[in-house]
Amino acid sequence: MIAIGSATLARDTRHHRVLENGFSFHRSEWMQAGSDPCLSPTIFLVEQPAHSVLPAHFHTQNQFQVFQQGSGSLGSRAVGPGSVHYAGAFTGYGPLVAGPQGLSYFTIRAAFETGANFLPLARDKLRRGPKRNAHGPVHEPRTIGQLRALKAPLRAELIGADGSEPEAYALQLPPFSEVSVPAARGSGQFQLVLAGELSAPESRLREWESRFISAGEHGGACRAGPDGLHLLILQMPAMAAEYLALR
Incomplete structure (x- = not known):
């Protein structure tokens, strides 16, 4: 999904x-x-x-x-x-x-x-x-000027830097860069555009727009737009077993 x-x-x-x-x-x-x-x-x-x-x-x-x-x-x-x-x-x-x-x-x-x-x-x-x-620490959205000036992708760890769940990190990508993100896990993955543009198979997503990808899926090939991309990745943990029985 x-x-x-x-x-x-x-x-x-x-x-x-x-x-x-x-x-x-x-x-x-x-x-x-x-x-x-x-x-x-x-x-x-x-x-x-x-x-x-x-x-x-x-x-x-x-x-x-x-x-x-x-x-x-x-x-x-x-x-x-x-x-x-x-x-x-x-x-x-x-x-x-x-x-x-x-x-x-x-x-x-x-x-x-x-x-x-x-x-x-x-x-x-x-x-x-x-x-x-x-x-997570304060992580302000980057300006278009800052994104355009990037020479290489940057990654900022925000929550779960050891890869544990929950996990949140941000990618700063130069214009037209490939977006490389692992497959979604747990309850799925949210991708939220903080600045710039995300060119995804379904749509071009701009500031504060987003995608959700179900666990086990990659979401297809994506790229940063012409002004670069500041993208927040949120990996949602699966619901704890103790609470599943309450549904």
């Missing part, structure tokens, strides 16, 4: 939401693939207003978050454009606090899920099993 996340879909789906706890934000869908509990890759963007707080919570699916714009903090860590965070299923994290310009971030999952379970009220919904939080 290969799925595409597009800016066109995001523009068509952007809407305002208010949660039961009063948290107000805008949300847009960047990738939709149904609601299958095992495989339905999903990406959406949350635009959190300045100085607002999203309380600590957990989800029932593994997820990555990639910060797009603004500034703020996730727990005790500062976050900004290009920051990557991973939270495993049933793993609490937060709060998410937006700075003076607000904060926007992508939530990325291999399977569709609805809603957040806020702590401590939802503590009774937590389940026994492995818990995992991982934070």
